Amino acid sequence: MFPYKDENPSVLIPVVTIAIVAVNVACWIFVQGLGNEPALSTSVCELGLIPAEFLHRLPAGYAVQVSPAAACVIGDSASWYSPLTAMFLHGGWFHLLSNMWFLIVFGDNVEDAMGHARYAVFYVLTGLAAAAVQMMASPGSPVPMVGASGAISGVMGAYVILYPLVRVHTLVFLGILITRVALPAYLMLGYWFLIQLLGGLPAVGGGAASGVAFWAHVGGFVAGGLLIPFFSLA
Numbered sequence: 153m154f155p156y157k158d159e160n161p162s163v164l165i166p167v168v169t170i171a172i173v174a175v176n177v178a179c180w181i182f183v184q185g186l187g188n189e190p191a192l193s194t195s196v197c198e199l200g201l202i203p204a205e206f207l208h209r210l211p212a213g214y215a216v217q218v219s220p221a222a223a224c225v226i227g228d229s230a231s232w233y234s235p236l237t238a239m240f241l242h243g244g245w246f247h248l249l250s251n252m253w254f255l256i257v258f259g260d261n262v263e264d265a266m267g268h269a270r271y272a273v274f275y276v277l278t279g280l281a282a283a284a285v286q287m288m289a290s291p292g293s294p295v296p297m298v299g300a301s302g303a304i305s306g307v308m309g310a311y312v313i314l315y316p317l318v319r320v321h322t323l324v325f326l327g328i329l330i331t332r333v334a335l336p337a338y339l340m341l342g343y344w345f346l347i348q349l350l351g352g353l354p355a356v357g358g359g360a361a362s363g364v365a366f367w368a369h370v371g372g373f374v375a376g377g378l379l380i381p382f383f384s385l386a
Contacts, residue, residue, distance in 0.1 A: 153322045153323065153324050153325075153340060153343065153344070154250075154322060154323045154325075155254070155257050155258075155320050155321065155322045155323075155340060156253075156257070156321055156322070156323060157257065157320075157321045158257060158258070158261070158315075158318055158319065158320045158321065158337070159318055159319045159320075159321075159334075160261050160315055160318045162260035162261055162263070162264050163264050164260075164263060164264050164267075164268070166259060166260035166263045166264075167268055168259075168263055168268045168271050168272045168275070169255060169256065169259035169260055169263050169271075172255065172259070172275065172300075173252050173255060173256065175240055176240055176242070176248065176251070176252060176300055177248070177252070179195075179240045179241055179242075180241075180242060180248050183195050183199070183241070184241060184242070187244055187245060189219065189221060189222065190221075190222060192219070192243075193218050193219050193221075193222035193224075194222075195241055195298075196218055196224070196241065196243065196296045196298055197218060197222070197223075197224035197225075197296060198231075199231075199234065199237040199238065199241055199298075200224075200234065200237075200238045200241060200296035200297055200298040201234045201235050201238040201283055201287075201296065201297040201298070202216070202224065202226070202234075202293075202294060202295070202296050202297070203286065203287040203290055203291055203292070203293045203294075203295075203297070204226070204291065204292050204293055204294045205226045205227065205294075206234060206235070206287065207287060207291050209291055209292045210226045210292075210294060211226065212226055212227055213225060213226065214226040214294065216294040216295065216296070218296060224294075224296060226294070235279075235280055235283040235284075236276070236279075236280070238283065238296075238297055238298050238299070239276075239279040239283075239299070239300055239302065239303055240300065241298040241299070242298060242299055242300070243298055243299065247299060251299060251300045251301050251304055252300075254301075254304050254308070255300065255304045255307065257320075258304075258307050258308050258311045259271075259304075259307050261311060261314070261315060261318075262274075262307050262310045262311055262314065265310070265314050265384050265385060265386060266310075266383045266384060266385060267385055270383045270385070271383070273383070274306070274310070274376075274379060274383045275303050275306065275307065276303070277306075277375070277379065278302070278303050278305070278306020278307070278309070278310075278372045278375045278376045278379065279300070279302050279303030279306065279372065281302075281306070281371055281372060281375035282301075282302025282303065282305060282306065282365075282368040282369070282371045282372030282375065283297065283302060283368060283371075284371065285367050285368060285370065285371025285372075285374075285375075286302070286365045286367045286368035286371065288367075289352065289367035290367070297365050297368065299365070299368075301365070301368065301369055301372075302365065302368035302369065302371065302372040303372060304372070305348075305368070305369045305370075305371075305372030305373040305376065306372040306373065306375050306376030306379075307376060308341050308344070308373055308376065309341075309345075309372065309373035309374060309375065309376025309377040309378075310376040310377065310379070310380055310383075310384075311337060311341065311376075312337050312338055312341040312342070312377065313376075313377045313380045314380065314384065314386075315337055316336065316337055316338040317336050317337065317338070318336065318337045319334045319335065319336060319337075320334065320335055320336070320337050320340045320341075321333075321334045322334070322335060322340055345369075345370070345373050348366045348369040348370050348373070349366070349370055351364060351366040352366030352367045352369075352370055
């Protein structure tokens with residue numbers, strides 16, 4: 153399911169949401185070279201979060217292939233800021249566009265509920281919580297993590313607590329057919345959360361993991377819901 157709008161008009165101009173989108177797009181253009189090499193691989197290796205490097209689970213010099221033509225080489229120490237910088241990088245055009253769309257759909261109303269400054273802090277905290285949960289789930293992973301989806305999952309977790317009954321208009325893909333359905337937020341986002349939880353189960357206990365940071369999504373979503381009492385103005 154892919155949400156494309158909700159029945160929840162915003163009150164404030166979502167300046168922080170717009171700014172976050174702008175920063176992500178600027179990073180994609182000026183840091184990641186619009187996805188072209190070598191800028192893409194360099195940004196992922198130098199500014200992405202590699203759990204095994206950050207947690208010192210791999211020796212310096214260990215090479216991780218990130219593209220047919222590039223590899224990340226584990227350093228003596230990971231940059232302390234990599235959980236933060238990784239939140240503003242992406243692995244491809246679809247990764248960027250889908251993340252920004254989810255943020256636009258759900259972020260404006262959460263910003264309404266928190267105010268601009270609180271929302272900005274909340275976004276960063278849920279992104280860091282998402283990264284922490286992913287590292288706990290796969291501490292030995294040499295695969296670089298990039299993407300705003302952990303923080304955006306936090307926004308979605310807050311949204312479902314704040315506006316559980318608001319109808320979300322969603323595209324549903326049934327093979328080659330596409331239909332539209334409007335669902336209450338708790339059903340649409342609850343289904344999304346279940347998919348992330350099931351997707352992350354193979355990685356538990358060191359099992360095989362996919363290239364998607366499912367546990368970052370789970371961690372961000374839960375953190376977003378838990379942090380509501382501390383950030384909501386209501």
